[in-house]
Amino acid sequence: MDEIFVKYIDKEGKDRQVEIDDETITTLDLSRHKIVTIDLATVVRLTSLEELNLGSNAISEIDLSPLAKLPNLISLNLFKNNLEHINLSQLEGCNTLKDFNLGSNGISSIDLTPLSKLKSLTRLRLFNNQISSLDLSAFSKCVTLEMLEVENNQLTSIDLKPLGKCSNLTQLNLMYNSLSKLDLNPLATCTHLKFLYLHHNALSSIDLSALENCTDLRILRLGGNQLEQVDLTPLHTCTELRRLGLAMNAIEQIDLTPLKGAKKLTALDIAGNRLSSIDLQPLTKCKELTELYLHSNHPIENNFKEIDISPLFKCEELEDIGIGPSTRIYAKASLEGSSDVPLAIEEFIEEDRITWS
Secondary structure, eight states: OOOOEEEEETTOEEEEEEEOTTTTEEEEOOOSSEEEOOOOGGGGGGGGEEEEEOOSSSSSSOGGGGGGOTTTTTTEEOOSSSOOOOOGEEEEEEEETTTEOOOOOOOSSSOOGGGGOOTTTTTTEESSSSSOOOOGGGGTTTTTTTTOOSSSSSOOOOOOOOGGGOOOEEEEEOOOOSSOOOOOOGGGTTTTTEEEEOOOOOOOOOGGHHHHHOTTEEEEOOOOOOOOOOOOOOGOOOOOOOOEOOOOSOOOOOOOOGGGGOOOOOOOEOOOSOSSOOOOGGGGGOTTOEEEEOOOOOOSOOOOOOEOOOGGGOOEEEEEEEOTTTTEEEEOOGGGTSSSSOOOHHHHHHHHOEEEE
């Protein structure tokens, strides 16, 4: 066969080319080649190609239309380039594309409409851009979507309604934006949702009712917002929950009762709020709990005068507890001298911080 040459221009303005002597390759890795512009016309001869990696270059413009002629393309990576705009209509015809990475570019606006025709798309990554608004309507037809990652952008609002059609959605990442409100109700039909990242936004309230249907939820992060209250009741069905983050908000009261069924919970962080009291009794069923943070030296912290840690003696895997130095720690006298005390509580005993009563 004739060799295939993929031509490009590098950062120094020099014409370069990559020679491919095997047209049956399934992966073409052109990452870190200092590419500024590239001609993908010859790539169409790689009919077995499944993965094209153009990440970590300096591409500011690109014609993706030749890729529509690749019958087996599954993954397209444009991570960490200099793209400010991209025409996704050029991907129409990429019917096998599953994973599309546009993370860490300079994109400020993007029209996702053409993605409605990509019937195999399962993962879209748009993190670390400058996107201030995003219309998700395309996903009302692109129902195969499993992971949507839009963290570290400039979103102030987003309508999740189209995601209600994405019944296979497992991960939604909107952390580090500027969202002041967010309606989670459309996620009620996303019953396979496992990971929901909403931390470091500007949310003053959040209704978690939709998550009652998401019984396989593993991680929920709401830290670094402006929440004054949060009703955890809908989480009573989330028996697979592993991590719950509520730190750095303005929460004054919290009821942990809904977590009684979260027997696989490993980490709970509610430090950096405005709590003055807390009942840890619901955590007795959380046998796998390893980290519990009630205080972590945030600029604004909880003000617990005293905390009864008796329930935590049943959390056998507990390795780390964050409790402020001025908080009085006490436990039932009957627990003094217990064997198999969790490591985190052993440390309090050694420091003579526990009052037995």
